[in-house]
Amino acid sequence: MTQIQKPRIGITLGDYNGVGPEVVIKALADNRLLNLVTPVLYGSGKVISFYKKLLNVDEFNFSQVRNKGQFAPKSINVVNSWGDDAGEIIPGKASKESGKASFIALKQASEELKEGIIDALVTAPIDKHTIHSDEFPFKGHTEFLTQFFEASESLMFMISEKLRVGLVTEHIPVKDIAAAITKEKIEAKLKVMDASLRKDFGIIKPKIAVLGLNPHAGDNGLLGLEEEQIIRPLISDQKNKGRLVFGPFPADGFFAAGTYLKYDGVLAMYHDQGLVPFKSVAFEDGVNFTAGLPVVRTSPDHGTGYAIAGKNQAHEGSMREAIYKAAEIFKHRNEPSKEK
Amino acid sequence: MEKKRPILGISAGDPAGVGPEITAKALSLKEIYAVCKPLVVCDAKIIEQIIGICGLNLSVNAVTKPDEGKYEFGTVDVLDMHNIDEATFRFNEVSVMTGKASFEYVAKVIELAKSKMIDATITGPIHKEAIQKAGFHFAGHTEIYAALTNTKDYTMMLADGGFRVAHVSTHVSLLDAIKRVKKDRVLKVIQLANDALKKIDIKNPRIAVAGLNPHAGENGLFGKEEIDEILPAIEEAKKLNIHAEGPFPPDTIFPKMKGGQYDIVICMYHDQGHIPTKLLGFNYNHEKNTWEGLSGVNITLGLPIIRVSVDHGVAFDKGGKGEANPESMIQAIRYGARLAGSGDR
Numbered sequence: 136m137t138q139i140q141k142p143r144i145g146i147t148l149g150d151y152n153g154v155g156p157e158v159v160i161k162a163l164a165d166n167r168l169l170n171l172v173t174p175v176l177y178g179s180g181k182v183i184s185f186y187k188k189l190l191n192v193d194e195f196n197f198s199q200v201r202n203k204g205q206f207a208p209k210s211i212n213v214v215n216s217w218g219d220d221a222g223e224i225i226p227g228k229a230s231k232e233s234g235k236a237s238f239i240a241l242k243q244a245s246e247e248l249k250e251g252i253i254d255a256l257v258t259a260p261i262d263k264h265t266i267h268s269d270e271f272p273f274k275g276h277t278e279f280l281t282q283f284f285e286a287s288e289s290l291m292f293m294i295s296e297k298l299r300v301g302l303v304t305e306h307i308p309v310k311d312i313a314a315a316i317t318k319e320k321i322e323a324k325l326k327v328m329d330a331s332l333r334k335d336f337g338i339i340k341p342k343i344a345v346l347g348l349n350p351h352a353g354d355n356g357l358l359g360l361e362e363e364q365i366i367r368p369l370i371s372d373q374k375n376k377g378r379l380v381f382g383p384f385p386a387d388g389f390f391a392a393g394t395y396l397k398y399d400g401v402l403a404m405y406h407d408q409g410l411v412p413f414k415s416v417a418f419e420d421g422v423n424f425t426a427g428l429p430v431v432r433t434s435p436d437h438g439t440g441y442a443i444a445g446k447n448q449a450h451e452g453s454m455r456e457a458i459y460k461a462a463e464i465f466k467h468r469n470e471p472s473k474e475k
Numbered sequence: 476m477e478k479k480r481p482i483l484g485i486s487a488g489d490p491a492g493v494g495p496e497i498t499a500k501a502l503s504l505k506e507i508y509a510v511c512k513p514l515v516v517c518d519a520k521i522i523e524q525i526i527g528i529c530g531l532n533l534s535v536n537a538v539t540k541p542d543e544g545k546y547e548f549g550t551v552d553v554l555d556m557h558n559i560d561e562a563t564f565r566f567n568e569v570s571v572m573t574g575k576a577s578f579e580y581v582a583k584v585i586e587l588a589k590s591k592m593i594d595a596t597i598t599g600p601i602h603k604e605a606i607q608k609a610g611f612h613f614a615g616h617t618e619i620y621a622a623l624t625n626t627k628d629y630t631m632m633l634a635d636g637g638f639r640v641a642h643v644s645t646h647v648s649l650l651d652a653i654k655r656v657k658k659d660r661v662l663k664v665i666q667l668a669n670d671a672l673k674k675i676d677i678k679n680p681r682i683a684v685a686g687l688n689p690h691a692g693e694n695g696l697f698g699k700e701e702i703d704e705i706l707p708a709i710e711e712a713k714k715l716n717i718h719a720e721g722p723f724p725p726d727t728i729f730p731k732m733k734g735g736q737y738d739i740v741i742c743m744y745h746d747q748g749h750i751p752t753k754l755l756g757f758n759y760n761h762e763k764n765t766w767e768g769l770s771g772v773n774i775t776l777g778l779p780i781i782r783v784s785v786d787h788g789v790a791f792d793k794g795g796k797g798e799a800n801p802e803s804m805i806q807a808i809r810y811g812a813r814l815a816g817s818g819d820r
Contacts, residue, residue: 263693274696308698309687309744310653349648350745357614359648386746391753406689410726411750418730437727438690 141173142254142462143206145244148178149259150266151224152233153439154449156186159259161451162458163211164195172462175200175212175253177240183213185224190447204252216240226445234265241276245283248430255431255461256280259454260439274306277425280432289427290327292400293409293436294460295417299336300401300409301328301426312405316348316361318369321402325373325380328400331426335464336399344389344398345370345382346408352385390416410436419452422460431465433457480512481594481815482541483808484587486580487517488599490559491566491573492789493799495525498599500801501808503531505548511812512546514538514593516580518559522551529797541592556580566795574605581616585623588780594815595781597807600789614646617775620782629777630664632671632739633752633786634810638732639739640748641668641776652744656687656700661708661741667776668739669717675813683728683737684709684721685747691722705743756786756803772807774814783811 149155160183163174176183180199187195197211206212217239222232241258248256258276273279281289292301303324304315325343332341345366346352349359356363366383373380384394386403390412395401403409413421414436421436435453443449488494498515499522501507515522519537526533536545537555544552558576584596598616606613613619621629632641643664644655665682672680684705685691688698695702705722712719721741723731729751732740742748756771771786785803793799 263696306689306693306697308692309649309689309700310698313650350646350749353648354646358646359650387749387753390750391756407725408746408750410689411729411747412754414726414730415733415751415754 141171141208142465143175143252144172144255144257144458144461145175145177145248145253146257146458147237147240147244147259148176148182150233150237150262150439151178151182152226152228152230152444153260153262153441154437154444155259155439156182157190157444157447157449158435158451158454160186160190160192160195161449162455164192165455166194168455168458169209169211172458173206173208173212174458175206175214177214177216177244178236179215179217179221180213181219182224186445189226189445204247214243216243227441229262229265229441231265234262235268237261238266238268238271241279245280249284255433255465257454257457257461258432258434260435260437262439276432276434277305280425280428284428284430286428288323288327289425290324290331292328292331292424292426293413293417293421294424295413295421298395298401298413298416299332299399300403300413302403302406302409304405306406309405313348313361316365316404318365321345321366321369324402327427328402329378332399335424335426335431335467337467338399340379341399342379342397343381343400343402344384344395345380345402346386346389346404347383348404350385350387352383386412419450420456421453422457424460424464431461431468433461433464479817480508480510480546481812481817482512482514482544482546482592483595483597483811483815484541484554484584484593485513485515485597485808486577486584486599487515487521488580489573489577489602489605489789490518490521490564491568491570491605492600492602492791492794494577494599494601494785494789495521496529496794496797496799497785497801497804498522499525499529499531499533499551500799501804502551503533504805507805507808508546508548510817511808511815512544513808514541514544514546514552514554516554516556516583518557518576519553519555520561521559521564522553525795526551528795541587554583556583567791567793569602569605569608569791571605571609574602574607574609574611577601578606578609578611578619581619582623585620585780589624595783595811597804597811598782598784599804600785600787602789602791616782616784617645620775620778624778624780626778628663628667629775630667632668632774632776633748633771634774635752635756635771635786635806637735637738638752638755639672640742640752641739642745642748643741643743645745647745649744653687653700656704656743658704658708658711661705662711664741665708665712665717665719666715668741669712671774671776671814672738675810677738679718680738681736682712682717682719682739682741683723683732684719684741685725685728685743686722687743690724753786772803772810774810781811781814783807783814
C-alpha cells in the first residue's frame with residue numbers, strides 16, 4: 136500500500152507582536168496533528184524561539200527549511216520569510232516593522248501556494264493598520280488573496296460544526312451596507328456558497344437560508360424596502376431555477392429558534408449579522424474560510440489580540456480547527472467523486 | 476421582616492394567543508405571590524377557560540378595581556374587562572374583537588399605573604395586525620406606552636438573567652438606524668440603562684457600549700460613527716460617574732458579558748441586540764430534542780411607569796392548547812417586582 140501524502144499546510148505567523156505565533160505554537164504542540172498534515176510555517180525561527188521560551192512550551196521542535204519546497208514530513212517546518220533585521224519583538228505593540236514582516240510572510244506563502252509547493256494556507260491574524268502599504272492596499276487577507284489568485288468573487292465563509300455563515304458585505308461601514316446590497320452581489324455570493332458547499336463540504340444538494348437586512352426582515356416594507364425590492368424577488372428566481380434557497384428570514388428569530396440548524400449554509404447581509412451569532416454558537420471552534428478561490432485558505436476567527444499577546448492567555452482552539460479544516464477541505468476537493 | 480409586595484398589573488395580551496395561558500401558569504407558582512400582588516387585566520371568562528384547559532388548581536376572583544384583590548396564592552385576581560363574546564371567540568385567529576380587547580387591557584394597566592393604583596405593569600403578547608384592524612395604529616407595545624404616557628426619550632432593554640442589552644434604536648430600517656447613532660441619544664440610552672440597573676440593586680453598573688461598524692470601525696478604517704458620536708458619548712457618561720466603556724467590536728462583546736464582565740451592552744440597532752439575546756434565551760432541550768424558550772424579558776426604559784413584557788409573540792399556532800412555556804412571563808413578573816422595589820433577588 137502506498138502511503139497517501141499528507142497535505143502540506145502553509146501557516147503564516149501573522150503579526151509577530153500579536154497572538155498569532157502563540158496560537159500556532161500551542162496548536163502544533165499537540166503533535167497528533169503531525170499525523171494528519173505536514174505544517175510549514177512562514178515567518179521566522181527567531182520569532183518562534185522567542186515565544187516558545189516565553190510560553191514555556193518544551194514539546195515543540197521544528198526544522199528550518201533550507202531549500203525551497205523541501206520539507207521534513209514528520210516535523211514542523213519553518214521557512215524564514217524575513218531576516219533578523221525585521222524589528223524588535225514586543226508582544227502587544229503595533230509596529231510598522233511587524234506589519235511589514237507579516238506581509239512578507241503572507242506574500243511568500245501565497246506564492247508557494249500558487250506554485251503548488253504547499254497544498255493549503257492557514258493565516259494567523261494580521262494588524263490591518265500596520266500591514267497597510269502601497270503593496271498591501273487591502274482591508275484584509277480575503278481581499279488580498281482574491282486578487283492574488285485572480286478570483287472573480289470570493290466569500291468570507293465562517294464555518295463551525297453547527298453553523299456555516301457567509302457574508303454578502305464584509306469590512307465596510309454600516310452606512311454603506313444598504314447601497315452594496317444589490318441583486319448581482321447577492322447572486323454572486325450565493326453562487327460561491329452553493330459551489331463551495333458541494334465541492335468543499337461534499338453536500339450534494341445544499342440548502343441555503345438568506346437573511347433579511349432590516350429588523351423583522353423589513354416587516355413587509357414597513358421597516359425598510361430592500362427585502363421586498365431586492366432580496367425576495369431574487370430568492371423566488373433562485374427557487375424557480377430549482378435551487379434550495381429560502382428567506383429572507385428575520386435575523387433575530389432565525390437564530391433564536393434554531394432554524395439555522397436546518398440549513399447547510401446561511402447568507403448574512405453584513406459582518407456583524409453573521410459574526411455576532413457565529414461567535415456565540417461556534418465559540419472556540421470557529422474558522423474563517425475563504426470560499427471561491429482556486430486554493431484553500433482558512434484562518435482562526437479572532438484578531439491580533441494585542442491586549443493579551445505574550446501573556447499565555449490566547450486560546451489555540453480556533454487555530455487548531457483552522458488547520459484541520461484546511462486539510463479536510465483540501466482532501467474533499469481532491470477526492471475523485473461523483474457529483475461536484 | 477415583611478417584604479413589600481408591589482401590585483403588578485398584568486395585561487394578559489391577545490386572548491386568542493398564549494398570553495392568558497402563560498399568565499395563569501405563572502400565577503400557579505407560589506413563589507410569585509411571595510414577591511408581588513399580581514392583578515390580571517383581562518376578561519374573567521377567558522382566564523377561567525384557560526385554567527380549565529390547563530388543568531390548573533386555581534380559582535378566579537373577578538374584581539372591578541385593584542383594592543378588591545385578595546392577592547393570595549390559589550386565587551387569580553382578574554380585573555374583569557368584559558370585552559370578549561364567547562360565542563364568536565376563536566383561538567389562534569386575528570380578529571377585531573380580540574385586537575380591541577388586548578389594546579384595552581394595555582390601556583387599562585397604563586391608566587392604573589399612572590394613577591398609582593398599581594406599582595408596575597407587565598404585558599403579555601399582543602398581535603400587531605389585530606390591534607391595527609381594531610383601529611389602533613401603533614407599531615407595538617412600546618409605542619402605545621410612549622403615546623399614553625407622553626414620553627419622548629425611551630429605549631428597549633432585553634434581559635435574560637444577567638445578559639442585558641439596551642438599544643439606541645429598534646423598529647426602524649438599518650439605514651434610519653445609522654442616522655440615530657448620535658452622541659446625545661447614545662448618552663441618553665447609557666443613562667437610562669444605568670438608572671434601570673441601579674433600581675435592581677446593581678450599585679455601580681458596568682456598561683459596555685458596542686460599536687456600530689465591523690470591529691467597531693478599526694479606528695475609522697470602516698466607519699467614523701465610533702469616533703464622532705459613540706466615543707464622545709462614553710466620555711460624557713464617564714464625567715457623570717457612570718462606569719461606561721467602549722466602543723467594543725460588536726461580535727466579541729457579547730461573549731464577554733456572558734462571561735460576567737459587564738451588566739449590560741448598549742446596542743446601536745435592533746438586530747445587534749436582538750440576535751445574541753434571543754440566541755441565548757432559546758434553550759435546546761437535548762433530552763427531548765426540542766427547542767424551549769424564550770426566557771428573556773423586554774423592559775421599556777425611560778417611562779414614568781414600570782413596564783416589563785414577555786419576549787415572544789402571541790404564537791398563533793399554540794393558543795388554547797395548554798402547551799405554552801410560561802418561563803418568559805415568570806421572568807417578566809420577577810423583573811417587574813424587583814423594579815418596583817420588592818427586594819426580590
